[in-house]
Amino acid sequence: MSIVTERAPDSGVSLESETINLLHKRVSVRKYTDDAVSPEMVDAVLYASFRAPTSSNIQAYSVVVVRDQSTKDELAVITGNQRHVAETPVFLAFCADLTGMEGALKRHGHNIDDNNMEIGLVSTIDATLVGMSAYLAAGSVGLHGLMIGGVRNDTKAVARVLGLPPRAYCVFGMCLGWPAETPQLKPRRALNHMVHHEKYDAKKLEAGLDEYDKALADHYRSTGKTTTDASWTDDIDSKFNVPRRDNLREALKDLGFNFR
Numbered sequence: 001m002s003i004v005t006e007r008a009p010d011s012g013v014s015l016e017s018e019t020i021n022l023l024h025k026r027v028s029v030r031k032y033t034d035d036a037v038s039p040e041m042v043d044a045v046l047y048a049s050f051r052a053p054t055s056s057n058i059q060a061y062s063v064v065v066v067r068d069q070s071t072k073d074e075l076a077v078i079t080g081n082q083r084h085v086a087e088t089p090v091f092l093a094f095c096a097d098l099t100g101m102e103g104a105l106k107r108h109g110h111n112i113d114d115n116n117m118e119i120g121l122v123s124t125i126d127a128t129l130v131g132m133s134a135y136l137a138a139g140s141v142g143l144h145g146l147m148i149g150g151v152r153n154d155t156k157a158v159a160r161v162l163g164l165p166p167r168a169y170c171v172f173g174m175c176l177g178w179p180a181e182t183p184q185l186k187p188r189r190a191l192n193h194m195v196h197h198e199k200y201d202a203k204k205l206e207a208g209l210d211e212y213d214k215a216l217a218d219h220y221r222s223t224g225k226t227t228t229d230a231s232w233t234d235d236i237d238s239k240f241n242v243p244r245r246d247n248l249r250e251a252l253k254d255l256g257f258n259f260r
């Protein structure tokens with residue numbers, strides 16, 4: 001099996017492995033067949049993903065596996081009426097979760113009430129590494145899906161729907177199923193504009209943005225999607241020219257993460 005090397009640096013080295021091939025083929029999938037995703041399969045995927053590295057071995061994450069249709073329907077609404085959230089056979093909620101640490105500290109007469117930005121970040125990173133590992137483990141057996149950041153539209157509502165305890169929040173969700181579509185790979189910003197050697201080269205930025213606007217516009221047009229010539233920069237500007245989810249810090253504080 002050949003791998004995509006078009007954007008790799010001209011090193012003359014072509015690496016090939018099952019993992020590299022899997023990464024080169026990875027794409028978000030938003031339509032699933034009716035075939036079941038067995039509990040055993042989800043367990044096996046998660047069991048593998050829990051081998052992900054974890055900061056200071058804190059393992060500050062948990063996963064809620066959702067199959068119940070009414071729960072998926074509720075989550076679909078919260079995430080912005082995302083159809084695939086209601087239609088996915090299984091939805092995995094990857095949560096930053098401080099309750100294990102809290103239990104450990106309590107045994108020694110301490111508490112985690114005064115947790116700070118560092119704890120908030122490492123638990124979020126831990127959950128993310130496990131989530132990405134699960135995504136790849138699932139992909140390696142033909143299961144595909146999609147990460148869902150829409151859960152942070154209303155983090156407290158998602159915590160309530162999932163019955164999360166204090167000091168846990170859903171960082172992102174994941175739809176997982178057998179693919180009923182084969183989307184084209186979405187191009188990425190070029191490696192040589194984003195990888196720097198020895199020192200960061202800020203001069204690369206503008207040419208890189210121009211090149212990517214064109215690549216993404218070509219991609220969307222080839223899939224029949226309407227876009228502008230400045231496809232990526234227009235899209236990013238329209239999404240981020242005002243702060244998104246500006247209530248998140250307060251919501252996370254109410255859920256037991258201070259992020260101070």
Ligand SMILES: Cc1cc2nc3c(=O)[nH]c(=O)nc-3n(C[C@H](O)[C@H](O)[C@H](O)COP(=O)(O)O)c2cc1C
Nearest residue numbers: 026027028079082146147148149150151172185186
């Ligand atoms: C943390 C995270 C959250 C995401 N949230 C959503 C989402 O809520 N809805 C959605 O349709 N796609 C979501 N995506 C998928 C991205 O839109 C997608 O990965 C990106 O456009 C690149 O496309 P590709 O994955 O097909 O290469 C999310 C991806 C990540 C990593």
